[in-house]
């Protein structure tokens with residue numbers, strides 16, 4: 001049965017239009033799963049309802065009360081977890097372990113923000129820093145405060161995280177008291193739709209707090225107003241297009257972008273064989289998890305020049321054991337890409353890199369497990385760039401699949417300069433035993449990376465992984481990575497609040513933000 005992904009606006013379910021609807025397909029079997037379209041949606045009406053009904057109701061609650069809403073959402077989703085994993089298998093082509101990153105990652109993030117919200121003041125705004133005196137006698141001063149935005153937050157998501165991508169944005173927005181309109185990527189909108197539907201049916205949120213549009217309705221950006229917010233995740237090209245929209249360029253709609261990233265993994269100059277093994281395992285995990293379709297996935301691997309061949313062999317040995325195919329088959333470790341068009345895009349990227357790189361491993365010569373030849377499955381491919389200074393493609397081509405390039409470096413400074421050629425990335429990881437050396441690496445890499453992941457053998461079993469965006473840590477990166485910032489604990493709330501400096505009599509300021 002093919003499912004009609006309805007839109008939910010102004011607290012009403014609205015079917016996809018019958019004329020301009022898009023099909024969602026099983027990427028392995030090619031069968032129809034659902035269709036989506038939002039032609040009939042009035043975006044101005046949707047946003048107005050969300051601002052007035054949803055925003056008003058959410059702002060009437062304190063932070064701990066909103067934290068309880070997040071926990072209620074988590075409970076609804078937890079009850080339906082197995083159904084979500086099944087949808088993910090069909091629509092994203094992922095094995096259970098990979099679907100769990102999306103589904104359980106969302107549950108964990110909601111639970112984290114619920115806990116964080118319970119610890120916030122029982123209030124409707126937050127103090128930002130300490131009160132500062134502006135007069136000699138201390139009678140006149142200034143206090144910065146954070147108040148929830150009265151606008152609506154439009155959340156536009158990428159196809160690779162229909163669950164986590166939704167809730168990692170929704171949790172800080174709702175905790176801040178801001179209503180949300182969710183626009184999932186069409187290719188995988190089914191899971192988002194089911195989750196939103198379950199939460200709406202459970203009646204745990206006030207009217208207007210959560211709306212959903214599946215597809216590309218007219219007026220999606222045009223109908224935003226100057227005090228609204230837009231949080232986007234997707235490609236750098238789409239971010240550039242949205243950034244140029246008049247509502248953002250001229251009207252001041254606040255815009256956050258999480259985009260492409262050419263992330264690095266670096267073996268420290270004096271890293272032991274154990275550190276090398278940790279790097280190799282992580283690269284394998286990053287390339288195979290969700291078939292490399294993670295914005296944080298390792299794309300470039302930098303090793304001391306005299307370790308290049310050993311690392312290449314270790315990676316080839318690991319990749320040759322990865323079984324790729326239909327995720328329904330229990331022998332399969334890595335499922336498919338999200339769609340056949342993504343397969344074409346990844347293959348075009350592989351062709352582009354192969355023009356300037358050596359192919360060290362190409363899993364595409366192997367047989368897929370129980371998947372038709374025209375499925376969206378693409379096995380791992382490892383390239384080598386022995387002269388990375390003169391191979392610009394490896395520093396700027398994001399192949400959004402199981403593809404990475406190994407490159408040698410001369411010394412630490414050379415490794416850092418290569419990492420920086422990504423022109424702003426989400427994450428770099430460094431593997432070694434010299435703890436002071438790892439700390440120096442962090443100082444060098446932090447300027448061009450949103451997160452630096454330092455791995456020494458002591459934390460081999462406890463570390464959370466290069467590619468996992470933990471809600472406690474910043475997610476985002478400068479430059480090419482979009483210049484945005486999400487998560488990072490309470491930092492995520494800043495985007496959904498307005499900051500104002502209040503000046504006045506010290507005793508009045510005491511009422512605004514009690515010490």
Ligand code: NAP
Pocket residue numbers: 156157158159160161183184185186187215216220233234235236237238239241258259260261294295398400426481
């Ligand atoms: P995409 O093509 O840029 O699409 C992202 C979202 O934008 C989708 O919901 C898409 O809707 C929507 N969109 C596209 N053009 C639009 C327009 N003109 N107006 C309004 N909405 C528009 O990216 P994708 O292919 O889904 O995702 C893959 C990319 O996302 C990769 O480059 C990856 O690196 C990046 N990504 C980054 C992060 C991060 O946190 N930094 C996380 C995940 C993915 P439709 O689906 O309807 O076209």
